[in-house]
Amino acid sequence: MSKNLLITGASSGIGKAVALEFAKRDGSKNHLILVARNREKLEGVAEEARSFGAEVSVLTADFGQKESIAKLFIDLEKSFPILDLVFNNAGLGFVKEAHLLTDDEVEQIIDVNVKGMILVGKKAANIMIKQGYGHIIFTSSLAGYVLLPKWSVYCASKWGITAFANILRQETSKFGVKITTVHPGPVKTEFFDSNKADVDLSGSEKSMPAIPVEDVSGAIYEIAYTDKERIFCPPSLGVSAEAFRLFPKFMKKVFAKLVK
Ligand SMILES: NC(=O)c1ccc[n+]([C@@H]2O[C@H](COP(=O)([O-])OP(=O)(O)OC[C@H]3O[C@@H](n4cnc5c(N)ncnc54)[C@H](OP(=O)(O)O)[C@@H]3O)[C@@H](O)[C@H]2O)c1
Numbered sequence: 001m002s003k004n005l006l007i008t009g010a011s012s013g014i015g016k017a018v019a020l021e022f023a024k025r026d027g028s029k030n031h032l033i034l035v036a037r038n039r040e041k042l043e044g045v046a047e048e049a050r051s052f053g054a055e056v057s058v059l060t061a062d063f064g065q066k067e068s069i070a071k072l073f074i075d076l077e078k079s080f081p082i083l084d085l086v087f088n089n090a091g092l093g094f095v096k097e098a099h100l101l102t103d104d105e106v107e108q109i110i111d112v113n114v115k116g117m118i119l120v121g122k123k124a125a126n127i128m129i130k131q132g133y134g135h136i137i138f139t140s141s142l143a144g145y146v147l148l149p150k151w152s153v154y155c156a157s158k159w160g161i162t163a164f165a166n167i168l169r170q171e172t173s174k175f176g177v178k179i180t181t182v183h184p185g186p187v188k189t190e191f192f193d194s195n196k197a198d199v200d201l202s203g204s205e206k207s208m209p210a211i212p213v214e215d216v217s218g219a220i221y222e223i224a225y226t227d228k229e230r231i232f233c234p235p236s237l238g239v240s241a242e243a244f245r246l247f248p249k250f251m252k253k254v255f256a257k258l259v260k
Contacts, residue, residue, distance in 0.1 A: 004084050005086075008061075009035075010045055013191055014216050018216075019049050025221060032056045039058065088124065089139040098152040117164075133177065135180070137182060139184070142237050146244045183231065184211070187216055219233050
């Protein structure tokens with residue numbers, strides 16, 4: 001029987017790449033359930049994934065709205081009572097100094113990256129605890145480990161979701177449910193569309209180079225169903241994160257130089 005994989009934020013970027021990674025590598029072994037707001041884009045991803053033999057379903061939800069998340073899980077219960085893997089990934093960011101962010105921008109980041117991800121994680125965990133197995137992978141960020149000027153609310157959201165996921169891991173391991181956090185640095189996706197962020201990803205001395213999205217989706221495929229607690233993409237960022245923990249004063253200056 002095929003495995004049910006729920007992927008949020010599957011209409012673009014990392015979520016889309018993860019859907020296509022599982023489709024390409026596993027074909028009909030997976031039933032991919034793709035979720036985001038934009039149905040047209042989701043249908044495009046679904047068509048591409050089906051060309052590799054995967055079974056695919058498309059559902060829409062707004063992860064900034066708790067009613068929409070509740071409805072999604074009612075629909076899932078009817079059509080997909082088993083969830084083998086959940087990639088809890090939908091998110092966004094606005095990159096400006098905190099005093100320049102509008103109230104609406106702050107609300108969107110917290111609603112989707114924190115509240116939405118927590119509600120999806122909690123509901124998925126309930127289903128998996130009843131099953132006695134499952135794996136939830138949360139997309140956090142390097143920003144869930146370090147402090148970056150101009151990313152204050154985004155960092156707050158990713159530190160928050162990292163804390164939640166790690167405690168959920170402690171609570172659910174006894175039920176056979178695995179939890180992993182993924183911490184990418186900059187990745188080439190629609191995340192950096194000019195309306196949201198003005199960031200230099202050229203890889204120049206004064207910037208953080210962005211990695212191809214396939215590097216992240218490949219790493220996620222490799223750790224699916226394993227008990228890995230966290231991964232950094234690229235893995236070398238794990239050293240930077242640890243250096244930040246040990247030498248916060250020094251590393252704050254290093255990271256501040258990389259953010260224009
Ligand atoms: N790109 C990076 O450098 C980077 C680095 C570290 C972590 N991340 C994290 O990776 C995750 C994916 O980002 P990405 O880089 O792939 O960006 P992206 O290309 O902009 O994709 C974001 C995805 O999230 C969905 N989404 C956003 N708001 C939503 C909402 N209210 N309801 C439902 N879906 C929503 C979008 O779909 P719709 O617009 O169709 O709803 C889209 O599918 C995010 O959590 C982000 O914080 C990104």
